[in-house]
Amino acid sequence: MARDAADRRVRIQRPQPGGESTAVKPAPLAYADPTTVQEALDLLAAEGDGAKVLAGGQSLLPLLSMRLATPGTLVDINRLPGLDRIEAGPDGVRVGALVRHAGLLGSADAAAVQPLLARATAHVAHPAIRNRGTTVGSIVHADPSGEMTAVLALTGGHVTVATPAGHSTICCPDLFLGPLETSVHGPAVVLDAFFPALPARxxxxxxxxxxxxxxxxxxxxxxxxxxxxxxxxxxxxxxxxxxxxxxxxxxxxxxxxxxxxxxxxxxxxxxxxxxxxxxxxxxxxxxxxxxxxxxxxxxxxxxxxxxxxxxxxxxxx
Ligand SMILES: Cc1cc2nc3c(=O)[nH]c(=O)nc-3n(C[C@H](O)[C@H](O)[C@H](O)COP(=O)(O)OP(=O)(O)OC[C@H]3O[C@@H](n4cnc5c(N)ncnc54)[C@H](O)[C@@H]3O)c2cc1C
Incomplete structure (x- = not known):
């Protein structure tokens, strides 16, 4: 992957030499905002365990601010194309990784196929957080108090994961390993979550x-x-x-x-x-x-x- 500073598609801001900034609470970190999934994966692979995906930031940024997480690099996925879609079909609802809680809450198409999505999302946090936080982010965050993890489990859903080895799906029983812990490891971007349709009767x-x-x-x-x-x-x-x-x-x-x-x-x-x-x-x-x-x-x-x-x-x- 080209990491030329002139390449505006991947911008990285490195911590300044000479000590920590006192202007922000998180520990010094690098930031990148790739514009393709491949660039994101390359960055995550290059940075190893020290890198974290940033989606809505509504769970990650508080952890950074309290220094409960100290990644060396944030890989911001907000500029990746095509991940902000909700696709509702007869089999279920596919929710892209950049769909905000508010977007899912307001989707009549999604609610018609799987009414539990809107019913549960209405209980997620407050409007300001729902405007920024993502459904997929809350699933990957795997907070045992999260509404959407329970909905994914109940409906028997899965997530689609992009890794350097290709795309794979992880079904719900294999996804959640413990509090704040999933089987999404290593360089990986979760592209979407799929919630099966409400069965007949x-x-x-x-x-x-x-x-x-x-x-x-x-x-x-x-x-x-x-x-x-x-x-x-x-x-x-x-x-x-x-x-x-x-x-x-x-x-x-x-x-x-x-x-x-x-x-x-x-x-x-x-x-x-x-x-x-x-x-x-x-x-x-x-x-x-x-x-x-x-x-x-x-x-x-x-x-x-x-x-x-x-x-x-x-x-x-
Ligand atoms: C005051 C407050 C109240 C809240 N109340 C609730 C609540 O009642 N119920 C609830 O469920 N949530 C609640 N939340 C959390 C909120 O729902 C978050 O939006 C959500 O947990 C995380 O989504 P995010 O897009 O903000 O993810 P981020 O904060 O950006 O990321 C969270 C984690 O997931 C990883 N991640 C995110 N997206 C991807 C991806 N596509 N691929 C790989 N890894 C990814 C990140 O690396 C990080 O580890 C609350 C948050 C706050 C601040």
């Missing part, structure tokens, strides 16, 4: 409890209910935020499967979920309180999703 719901609207959730649930032509439940699943290191999906069909969706014992499904999760205590809530929230939120969300599944099944009949 199905409904979804998203709910969470946060101290203030826009704060990270103390606990949240994304759920999906599917019914058959007789409006009997064939599947009930849930994924949670802030109750474990990664967004695990819990199959709750055992509690309600085969029952008519109208009047189903959603509390039993909530109790089953409560028995399966293993939340931690932290500054925001005790593990016991989180278990209680899991039971209550699951019951409420499944009831809403069940009503939607019934409406959609009746509409299709």
């Amino acid at each position: 199905s409904g979804t719901a998203f709910t969470e409890v946060a101290r203030r609207r826009g704060d990270y959730a103390v606990c949240g649930a994304a759920v999906l209910v599917t019914v058959d032509d007789d409006l009997r439940i064939t599947a009930a699943r849930a994924a949670y935020l802030s109750v474990g290191p990664v967004p695990a999906v819990h199959d709750l069909t055992d509690a309600v499967g085969g029952k008519p969706v109208d009047g189903a014992d959603w509390a039993a499904a909530g109790a089953l979920a409560r028995s399966r999760v293993e939340p931690d205590d932290d500054l925001h809530a005790s593990a016991d309180y989180r278990r209680l929230l899991v039971a209550t939120l699951t019951e409420r969300a499944l009831a809403r999703a069940g009503e939607e599944a019934a409406r959609r099944a009746e509409g299709a009949a």
Whole structure:
């Protein structure tokens, strides 16, 4: 890769010799804003572990400012072409790496194919952060309190990753390894996230409890209910935020499967979920309180999703 200073396509600002700048809080770092994926990968490969991709910066910049992350180089992907698209088709919704939370929230096409996207995105942070932060960035950041990681897990989605070896997809169970840790390693740019379409005769719901609207959730649930032509439940699943290191999906069909969706014992499904999760205590809530929230939120969300599944099944009949 050409790294000629005259090449305006890749601009790098190196830290000035002679010590740290006191003008900004992050440790001194280099910055590059490539204009092709290949240039970005070349930069990431050349800089090794010391380089980080910068997307919306809404998670990374606070980490830099607190010096919890001290990359030698930021590779800003905001000038890469073609990554700001939402493609909604019959199979699902592909969300490009530069689609902001606000863009996904406002996409009627995406909501028509997978309503859970808008429902969950509405709970992500505040408008200013949603205007800049990206859906893909929040997935790669892998915060256990993130809404979109839970949605990707519940819907069985995947991400497309560009590396020097080519493009590959990583499906959800293999993607999240732990808090703030994914299987996207080395020189890699995640190009998009794919969320499968809402299955037939199905409904979804998203709910969470946060101290203030826009704060990270103390606990949240994304759920999906599917019914058959007789409006009997064939599947009930849930994924949670802030109750474990990664967004695990819990199959709750055992509690309600085969029952008519109208009047189903959603509390039993909530109790089953409560028995399966293993939340931690932290500054925001005790593990016991989180278990209680899991039971209550699951019951409420499944009831809403069940009503939607019934409406959609009746509409299709
Ligand atoms: C006050 C506040 C409240 C917030 N509340 C919430 C909330 O309630 N729910 C929630 O989910 N989030 C919340 N966030 C985080 C927000 O959603 C971020 O936008 C998101 O987590 C990261 O997206 P980003 O585009 O800003 O990524 P960045 O901050 O730029 O990057 C985050 C990480 O992902 C990596 N990365 C990003 N994009 C790519 C890519 N395409 N390929 C490879 N690596 C990549 C970066 O290297 C970095 O490690 C909050 C943030 C703030 C500041």
